[in-house]
Amino acid sequence: MSRLSELRIGKSAAVKEVEGLDEISIRLMEMGLIPGTQLTVVGVAPLGDPLEVEVRGYRLSLRRTEAARIQVDASEC
Amino acid sequence: MSIASPTQTLTIALVGNPNTGKSTLFNGLSGLRQRVGNYPGVTVEKKIGRYEYQGQSFTLIDLPGTYSLAPRSPDEMIAVDVLLGRRDDVHSPQAVLCIVDASNLERHLYLVSQVLELGLPVVIALNMVDVARERGIAVNAELLAERLRVPVVVVQANRQVGLTALKDAIAKAAVAAAPPLVSPFPEAFQQEVEQLGAVLRRDHAKADAAHDWPRYLVERLLLDTSGYLASTQLAGHHRDATALVAAARERLKTAGCPVPGVEPVSRYRWVGEVLSGVVTRPRDRKRTLSDAIDAVLTHRIAGAVVFVVLMAFMFRCVFWIAEPASQLIDALNALLAMWVTAFVPEGQLRSLLIDGVIAGVGGVLVFLPQIFLLFLFIGVLEDCGYMSRAAYLMDKLMSRVGLSGKSFIPLLSSFACAIPGIMAARVIENRRDRLVTILVAPLMTCSARLPVYVLLVSAFIPPLTFLNGWVHLRDLTMLSMYLLGIVAAVTVAFVLKSTILRGPTPPFVMELPSYKLPSPGTVLWRMLENGREFVYRAGTLILAVSIIVWALAYYPRHEGDLDPALVAAQASQAERVEELQASGDQEALAAAEATLQATDNLIAGAHLQNSYLGRAGKFIEPAVKPLGWDWRIGCAAIASFPAREVVIATLGVIYNLGSDVDEGSTPLRDTLAAATWEGTERKVFNVPVALSVMVFFALCAQCSSTLAIMKRETNSWRWPLFTFVYMTTLAYLGALATYQIGIRLLGG
Numbered sequence: 059m060s061r062l063s064e065l066r067i068g069k070s071a072a073v074k075e076v077e078g079l080d081e082i083s084i085r086l087m088e089m090g091l092i093p094g095t096q097l098t099v100v101g102v103a104p105l106g107d108p109l110e111v112e113v114r115g116y117r118l119s120l121r122r123t124e125a126a127r128i129q130v131d132a133s134e135c
Numbered sequence: 136m137s138i139a140s141p142t143q144t145l146t147i148a149l150v151g152n153p154n155t156g157k158s159t160l161f162n163g164l165s166g167l168r169q170r171v172g173n174y175p176g177v178t179v180e181k182k183i184g185r186y187e188y189q190g191q192s193f194t195l196i197d198l199p200g201t202y203s204l205a206p207r208s209p210d211e212m213i214a215v216d217v218l219l220g221r222r223d224d225v226h227s228p229q230a231v232l233c234i235v236d237a238s239n240l241e242r243h244l245y246l247v248s249q250v251l252e253l254g255l256p257v258v259i260a261l262n263m264v265d266v267a268r269e270r271g272i273a274v275n276a277e278l279l280a281e282r283l284r285v286p287v288v289v290v291q292a293n294r295q296v297g298l299t300a301l302k303d304a305i306a307k308a309a310v311a312a313a314p315p316l317v318s319p320f321p322e323a324f325q326q327e328v329e330q331l332g333a334v335l336r337r338d339h340a341k342a343d344a345a346h347d348w349p350r351y352l353v354e355r356l357l358l359d360t361s362g363y364l365a366s367t368q369l370a371g372h373h374r375d376a377t378a379l380v381a382a383a384r385e386r387l388k389t390a391g392c393p394v395p396g397v398e399p400v401s402r403y404r405w406v407g408e409v410l411s412g413v414v415t416r417p418r419d420r421k422r423t424l425s426d427a428i429d430a431v432l433t434h435r436i437a438g439a440v441v442f443v444v445l446m447a448f449m450f451r452c453v454f455w456i457a458e459p460a461s462q463l464i465d466a467l468n469a470l471l472a473m474w475v476t477a478f479v480p481e482g483q484l485r486s487l488l489i490d491g492v493i494a495g496v497g498g499v500l501v502f503l504p505q506i507f508l509l510f511l512f513i514g515v516l517e518d519c520g521y522m523s524r525a526a527y528l529m530d531k532l533m534s535r536v537g538l539s540g541k542s543f544i545p546l547l548s549s550f551a552c553a554i555p556g557i558m559a560a561r562v563i564e565n566r567r568d569r570l571v572t573i574l575v576a577p578l579m580t581c582s583a584r585l586p587v588y589v590l591l592v593s594a595f596i597p598p599l600t601f602l603n604g605w606v607h608l609r610d611l612t613m614l615s616m617y618l619l620g621i622v623a624a625v626t627v628a629f630v631l632k633s634t635i636l637r638g639p640t641p642p643f644v645m646e647l648p649s650y651k652l653p654s655p656g657t658v659l660w661r662m663l664e665n666g667r668e669f670v671y672r673a674g675t676l677i678l679a680v681s682i683i684v685w686a687l688a689y690y691p692r693h694e695g696d697l698d699p700a701l702v703a704a705q706a707s708q709a710e711r712v713e714e715l716q717a718s719g720d721q722e723a724l725a726a727a728e729a730t731l732q733a734t735d736n737l738i739a740g741a742h743l744q745n746s747y748l749g750r751a752g753k754f755i756e757p758a759v760k761p762l763g764w765d766w767r768i769g770c771a772a773i774a775s776f777p778a779r780e781v782v783i784a785t786l787g788v789i790y791n792l793g794s795d796v797d798e799g800s801t802p803l804r805d806t807l808a809a810a811t812w813e814g815t816e817r818k819v820f821n822v823p824v825a826l827s828v829m830v831f832f833a834l835c836a837q838c839s840s841t842l843a844i845m846k847r848e849t850n851s852w853r854w855p856l857f858t859f860v861y862m863t864t865l866a867y868l869g870a871l872a873t874y875q876i877g878i879r880l881l882g883g
Contacts, residue, residue: 079360079395081207082642087399088203089644090242095403101430104439105531108540108643110429114241115272115416117429117647119527121534124644 060132062097062111063125070098071130078127090114091128144185144192145309146226148218150250151234152243153200154520154648156262156292159657160234161197163295164302171668173850174224178566179213183225188302193309195232196225202242202646204249205398207361210566218253219349229309230256232301234292237274238267238649240414244406245399248319251283252351256308259287260301266649271417279413284314293654316350319405323390324397327383328354334379357383360395425520425649432524433647442528445521446547449512453505453551457582460504468497486689487682494781495681496674501780502552502840505582506669509548509555510662516544518653522562523645530643536625537632539563539643542572546624549579550617553841557848558665565641571631573848574858577841578624580617580833583780587832588616590783594804595825612826619833623865669844676843680777688748688774688785696745697738705734743789748774762831762867763824763874765812772831779837823877827870835866 065071073095076083090113091097097113108121151157161169165184172181182197198214206212213222220227233250235243250257261276280287286304290297318325332353339348356364357380369376384394392401431437472489479485516522522544530540541563549556556576563569592609599608694702708731715724743749752770759769767789775782783803790806810819836842842855849855 076396081361081639082644084205084360084395084399085202085642085644087396088205088245089646090245090399090403092396092399092403101433102435103433103528103531104435105528107531107534108527110433110527110647114239115270116239116242117649118644119523119530119647120642120644121530123640124642 059129061126062099062128062130063109063122065099065130065132067099067101069132070096071132072096074129074131076128082124083127086120086124086128089118091118097130144194144226145230145306146194146196146228147230147232147305147309148196148198148228149232149234150198150204150214150218150246151200152202152236152246152646154523154646155200155234155236155243157197157200157234158661159654160260160262160290160292161195162657162660163292163298165195171664173847174213174222176850177209177213178569178848178850179210180561181225186302188306191306193302193305194226196228201246203246205355205358207359207363208566209367210564212363212367215352215355218250218255219352228255230258230305232258232260232305234260234262234290236266237261237264237289238270238272239263240274240410241403241406242646244409245402247283248402248405249351251285251314251317252354254313254316254350256311256313257283257285258301258304258308259283259285260290260292260297261287262290262292264289265291266651270423271421273415275413279409282409282413284317293657319401320354320397321390321392321401324357324387324392324401327387328357331357331379331383335376338376356380358395358398423649425651428650429524429647432521433527438524438528442525449509450551452512453508457504457508457551461501464497464500464503468493468500483689483692487685490689491682491685492678494685495678495777500670502554502583503666503670505552506555507662507666509551510558510665511658513544513548513555513559514658514661515653517562518651518658520648520650523647526645527647534640534643536628537640538568538571538628539565539641542568545572546576546579549576549581552581552583553577553579553838554669554844555665557841557844558668560848567632567636567638568641570849570854571628571636573845574631574854574861575624575628577836577838577845577858577862578620578627578834580620581838583778583838584616584832586780586783588613588829590786590804590807591825591829594807595820595822612829616829616833619830619869623834623869627861627865668847669840677777677839680839684748684774684777686747687751688743688746690747691745692742693745697741701734701738701741705731705738708734740789743770761874762827762870763821763878764828765810765819767810768819768824768828772828772835772837775832775837777837777839779832779835782832782837822881823874826877827874830873831866831870833866834862834869836862 059074060071062071062073073091073093075093076086076091095113097111099109100112100117101110102108103110106122108119109125111118111120111125149157149161151160161182161184165186168186169182169184172183173179174181179199184195184197186193186195196217198217199210201211201214204215204218206215216222217225218228218231231250231253233247235247247257247259259280261274261279264274267274276287276289286308288297288301288304290301320328328350332348332350335348335353335356352364352368356368359365365377365380387394387397432441472493475485475488475493479488513522516525525544526540528540529543533540533542542560545556545560545563547556548559553576556579557573560569560572560576563572592612596609596612600606601608708727712724712727712731715727718724748770749766751773752766755769755773756764756766759766759772764772767786770789771782771785774785786807787803790803790810807820808818811817812819836859842859845855845858846852
């Protein structure tokens with residue numbers, strides 16, 4: 059099992075699960091990261107954090123700690 | 136909800152995601168007819184616009200941009216309360232106007248699905264169809280309207296296209312019935328909402344609970360795991376509703392729809408069904424110009440370089456353009472003062488007009504060029520989509536202090552002036568982060584501190600150079616003052632974030648919108664609006680404070696207290712000047728005028744010494760002596776609390792030079808260098824004293840405009856008061872440490 063925070067730039071994957079029940083996890087799901095959603099890591103900020111991800115046709119920025127809550131399945135893509 | 140008669144105004148609420156063109160649409164619909172205020176107790180801006188359509192007047196309430204109507208804080212609750220008609224200060228809306236981005240419909244329909252559950256007629260404004268087309272995305276608006284069962288109007292908010300059709304749809308919707316409720320949730324969840332709602336409503340009818348329970352709020356109560364709604368909405372209910380909610384959640388978990396995950400999953404499933412066949416996108420995502428720009432601007436190296444260059448450019452511009460403009464305003468003030476001198480006889484009134492009113496108004500206006508320019512830059516950066524990238528690039532750095540990247544631009548702007556910085560902090564949704572940013576912004580070295588530094592550095596720091604003349608001690612001193620501000624801000628931010636404003640790290644999950652050309656109308660509007668707001672809000676206060684300080688420095692004035700010899704000398708010198716003016720001997724006239732000026736200055740100094748301000752300076756001398764200051768510096772520091780830049784003029788008066796001096800004037804420098812402690816030969820100023828004054832000015836909250844804007848932005852006097860106290864304390868301790876250490880290292 060891998061996590062979004064571990065994906066290399068340019069890699070695509072599908073969301074398996076968003077862990078946690080707090081504000082951050084809810085926000086991640088509200089922004090469209092629900093099980094089955096396809097995403098691509100587009101880039102990373104100069105200081106190594108946060109990440110830029112493409113999801114549902116738009117660009118999303120999130121920190122590595124936030125991305126670590128998202129389990130992904132890289133094999134499907 | 137009452138049925139509106141044609142003479143009554145119809146109220147429409149405007150909602151949408153951030154970066155959708157919502158403000159542009161709001162301005163397009165209501166034009167100049169808008170009022171901006173605050174909702175009491177929160178920091179949310181209350182924007183109300185008006186327009187007429189076919190003889191009917193409409194009131195448009197602009198709600199803050201949001202990705203989701205899921206309130207977890209008082210600020211977020213405002214939108215839901217307004218939409219559900221639960222606020223007394225705005226009318227219940229008859230319809231909701233929801234603006235969506237055609238190029239990004241999936242995420243935008245998430246908010247739409249919530250809006251459709253409010254039980255109000257809804258009109259969708261489909262914006263950015265052009266951007267979607269550019270990406271090869273086609274949207275079938277008719278089919279979308281059919282699926283949603285609400286009108287969908289294609290608009291181009293930035294070009295004012297489609298607004299008439301939109302107004303027409305709104306006018307029809309506002310008098311129509313709400314569409315039948317379609318819930319995206321599974322049956323089990325809907326049943327729980329029904330049951331819970333029935334209990335709460337029955338309870339409500341019996342108890343003195345403040346509000347009714349609309350269906351949407353019941354749903355939110357069930358979904359809100361943060362506990363915010365339970366703690367604010369359940370007060371007054373007799374039954375243990377919390378237990379009911381917990382039991383319902385437990386049942387839902389068993390039924391396979393666990394809270395809160397059931398909401399996004401259900402809504403996105405619904406969105407998928409609605410959009411199937413409505414949106415057609417190319418199989419391979421078309422690479423757009425925006426993507427190409429983004430690849431450079433967020434690149435690990437190129438992005439950082441562009442960012443630094445852009446920020447440096449912004450600063451150079453602010454100083455290049457704002458400096459002459461500020462000087463022009465200064466010159467106009469001087470002209471006005473001359474005009475007053477010519478028409479108003481000498482005395483209280485003239486002094487009030489020149490030293491109180493004109494100086495006070497001037498003190499406000501002198502900031503305007505900088506404020507306009509900074510807002511122009513911030514507006515362009517925001518409107519073209521770079522602002523979120525700036526936050527993205529700087530987030531890592533800012534998170535070390537406990538803030539997010541969104542605090543970077545507000546803090547950076549504060550290097551020019553804290554006022555636009557504090558106003559720019561509106562983009563930070565998290566209340567704690569916004570407060571910390573606002574509270575430390577005044578520590579950044581603003582341009583009003585520069586004159587003080589220039590004066591003291593050039594007068595007291597020796598022009599030493601190191602490393603073959605490459606490094607100047609004076610430059611190093613200036614640089615350390617800037618660094619002091621940054622270090623203080625970082626430290627205070629860190630302390631605040633780990634004490635009184637402690638809280639969980641807010642998410643940095645945000646959209647990076649696609650780039651677009653900024654719309655000049657929106658940018659200019661924002662710039663003027665913010666400038667006007669500054670003049671209104673800060674202007675009145677700074678004027679009042681300026682007049683108070685003027686009065687303190689003027690009264691009590693008894694001509695009899697003056698040295699009779701000095702008054703006699705003034706009279707005879709004035710006569711001599713008049714005689715020479717008649718004779719035409721220019722050289723002698725100039726000399727006589729200079730003598731008279733010197734005597735006038737001595738008298739002004741004597742008056743100041745006798746005034747309340749002078750007495751206050753003497754009174755606090757024991758307190759400022761440990762900082763190495765005499766009573767006159769204390770006086771100047773007190774006088775500069777309304778606006779720090781007046782210190783130069785006050786020092787000029789107090790050291791008997793007249794108030795017509797600036798930081799570059801050699802006489803002021805020389806006078807300061809020559810000043811001695813009263814009754815002794817000991818010099819007042821030396822390097823430790825100069826440094827101690829500079830440190831004081833670096834850390835002190837000497838700017839009533841900043842405090843006024845802070846009050847406006849935080850909607851309470853508590854935070855400006857807090858800032859004033861903490862900064863003044865910090866300034867005193869900093870100056871004390873500087874002098875005491877300095878005097879031991881460097882000697883008197």
